[in-house]
Amino acid sequence: MGLDQDVGAAGGGLDDLLPAAAPRAGSAGPSRAVRLAVGAVVPAALVVAWWAASRTGVLSPRLLPTPGKVLDSSREFLFGGTGGSRVPGVIPFKGGAAIHLPASLSRWLVAYGLAVVVGLPLGLGLGLSRWAAAALDPLVQAFRSVPITAWLPIALVWFGFGEGAARYLVFIGAFYPIVIATTDAADRVPHQLVDTARMLGTPRWALARRVYVPAAMPGIVTGLRLGLTLGWTSLIVGEITGQDTGLGAMMFAAREVSQLDQIIVGMIAFAVIGLLGDLVLRAITRPVVAWADR
Amino acid sequence: MNGVADRPALVAVDLAKSYGAVHVLQRISLEVIAGDLLAVLGPSGCGKSTLLRVLAGLEPPDHGRIEELGRPVTGPSPERPMVVQAATLFPWLSLRANLEWGPRARGRPDPEAVADELLQATGLAGFADALPRQLSGGMRQRAAIAQVLANEPPVLLLDEPFGALDAQTRLRMQEWFLDLLARRPTAVILVTHDVEEALLLGHRLVLLSHRPARVVEQRDIPLPPNRNRATLADPAFVSLKAQILGQVLET
Numbered sequence: 001m002g003l004d005q006d007v008g009a010a011g012g013g014l015d016d017l018l019p020a021a022a023p024r025a026g027s028a029g030p031s032r033a034v035r036l037a038v039g040a041v042v043p044a045a046l047v048v049a050w051w052a053a054s055r056t057g058v059l060s061p062r063l064l065p066t067p068g069k070v071l072d073s074s075r076e077f078l079f080g081g082t083g084g085s086r087v088p089g090v091i092p093f094k095g096g097a098a099i100h101l102p103a104s105l106s107r108w109l110v111a112y113g114l115a116v117v118v119g120l121p122l123g124l125g126l127g128l129s130r131w132a133a134a135a136l137d138p139l140v141q142a143f144r145s146v147p148i149t150a151w152l153p154i155a156l157v158w159f160g161f162g163e164g165a166a167r168y169l170v171f172i173g174a175f176y177p178i179v180i181a182t183t184d185a186a187d188r189v190p191h192q193l194v195d196t197a198r199m200l201g202t203p204r205w206a207l208a209r210r211v212y213v214p215a216a217m218p219g220i221v222t223g224l225r226l227g228l229t230l231g232w233t234s235l236i237v238g239e240i241t242g243q244d245t246g247l248g249a250m251m252f253a254a255r256e257v258s259q260l261d262q263i264i265v266g267m268i269a270f271a272v273i274g275l276l277g278d279l280v281l282r283a284i285t286r287p288v289v290a291w292a293d294r
Numbered sequence: 295m296n297g298v299a300d301r302p303a304l305v306a307v308d309l310a311k312s313y314g315a316v317h318v319l320q321r322i323s324l325e326v327i328a329g330d331l332l333a334v335l336g337p338s339g340c341g342k343s344t345l346l347r348v349l350a351g352l353e354p355p356d357h358g359r360i361e362e363l364g365r366p367v368t369g370p371s372p373e374r375p376m377v378v379q380a381a382t383l384f385p386w387l388s389l390r391a392n393l394e395w396g397p398r399a400r401g402r403p404d405p406e407a408v409a410d411e412l413l414q415a416t417g418l419a420g421f422a423d424a425l426p427r428q429l430s431g432g433m434r435q436r437a438a439i440a441q442v443l444a445n446e447p448p449v450l451l452l453d454e455p456f457g458a459l460d461a462q463t464r465l466r467m468q469e470w471f472l473d474l475l476a477r478r479p480t481a482v483i484l485v486t487h488d489v490e491e492a493l494l495l496g497h498r499l500v501l502l503s504h505r506p507a508r509v510v511e512q513r514d515i516p517l518p519p520n521r522n523r524a525t526l527a528d529p530a531f532v533s534l535k536a537q538i539l540g541q542v543l544e545t
Contacts, residue, residue: 200396201372
């Protein structure tokens with residue numbers, strides 16, 4: 001990610017005190033295009049192996065459908081049929097993308113937003129205040145060991161078979177990485193930076209916003225990324241039961257009729273959307289963490 | 295001898311500090327007036343840095359008192375900043391934003407102008423938009439000193455500020471610093487283990503003992519002003535250096 005941004009106006013009349021981090025041409029490594037190409041080699045090889053194994057009969061379609069079949073189903077899922085004419089109680093696959101993707105995405109993003117809004121201040125508080133840490137940290141550490149699936153029954157009791165339970169599970173999944181990473185990052189802010197800020201006249205109340213948050217930002221962003229993906233993977237637990245929309249609901253409906261190709265389409269959708277979400281988050285947060293790049 | 299300038303900018307009386315059973319400072323008294331540079335010389339690990347942190351208000355003394363311009367010192371203040379060996383610029387901010395931090399934090403009217411002046415004074419005008427990691431060690435150190443000078447503090451505390459630099463860069467920095475100070479009324483306390491640095495920069499010298507640090511000697515440094523690299527070869531400098539070095543080795 002972070003090469004290519006050095007000071008334009010280096011040099012010029014300044015004794016021999018050269019910049020320490022002059023352009024890092026030597027350490028830049030392969031270019032972006034080359035890295036993308038290299039990154040595509042292994043997945044492409046796996047698809048070819050999959051195709052060959054299916055073609056030669058080594059791999060039974062009962063265990064794994066052919067790549068062609070999965071491709072057809074993907075097309076069907078995305079563009080096939082009408083999502084409009086829905087039969088109540090039936091979870092559609094054909095053209096289902098128009099129903100399931102918005103349902104899953106909104107659960108994910110709403111719950112993730114909530115996890116950020118609650119998790120960031122809590123993590124910051126735990127990192128900055130010994131008292132807050134003493135009071136709350138044991139609880140946070142204990143509760144984060146409770147698996148997402150273990151939350152499902154009680155989430156159903158609390159929220160019923162609606163959006164609430166699914167959102168709650170996404171929230172739980174995203175919440176802990178955000179809290180832990182933020183706590184840790186705030187805790188590790190070099191004390192010298194805080195001393196310097198105070199000796200420059202920064203009032204105590206402004207230290208969190210002006211020093212701790214910016215200095216901890218690289219760690220916080222790591223927590224935001226982990227939380228985004230863990231929230232996304234937790235979503236399926238909430239969509240197993242009581243939902244007739246969402247990628248998880250679609251996949252479990254497909255399992256009941258043994259449509260392996262449809263299940264794989266769901267898995268691919270999870271993977272692609274998770275990847276895109278991470279890329280978007282990294283692009284958004286890039287301006288506030290670029291200073292910490294090598 | 296009764297002008298405001300002769301009133302001590304910083305006075306410390308009878309400072310003592312321990313960490314548990316380890317006595318670090320033992321009854322240290324010193325003072326520094328405006329425009330004066332007090333060099334505090336002592337062996338490594340003697341408690342020099344602790345002394346400076348206490349003077350900065352970052353740690354309270356167990357005993358004794360500190361006053362700046364007649365007011366008791368109770369905590370860190372922009373009137374009495376400290377710069378340490380590993381310069382602490384804010385790594386996410388440009389050099390210019392680092393220099394503007396102090397005036398902005400204190401609500402001063404024209405932070406940009408202050409930064410401009412300091413960029414000139416540090417010879418870093420071409421690096422205003424650079425991040426700290428894009429600067430060399432010497433540049434960062436100059437910038438860190440400039441950063442705290444933006445608030446025009448009456449007292450400046452320096453803890454081996456040039457200690458991490460190579461010998462040539464250090465000498466250039468010392469000359470730059472002498473030049474910078476010549477135009478300011480700042481009272482400086484410089485902590486160092488380097489006899490040469492103490493004598494080149496200091497007007498007065500405080501010699502500390504091994505831990506627990508106490509004042510072994512206080513004396514003037516009888517060298518002419520306007521010092522620079524040529525001073526190092528001055529016979530008066532050379533003989534004084536030999537004498538002080540002998541004292542340091544005996545303490």
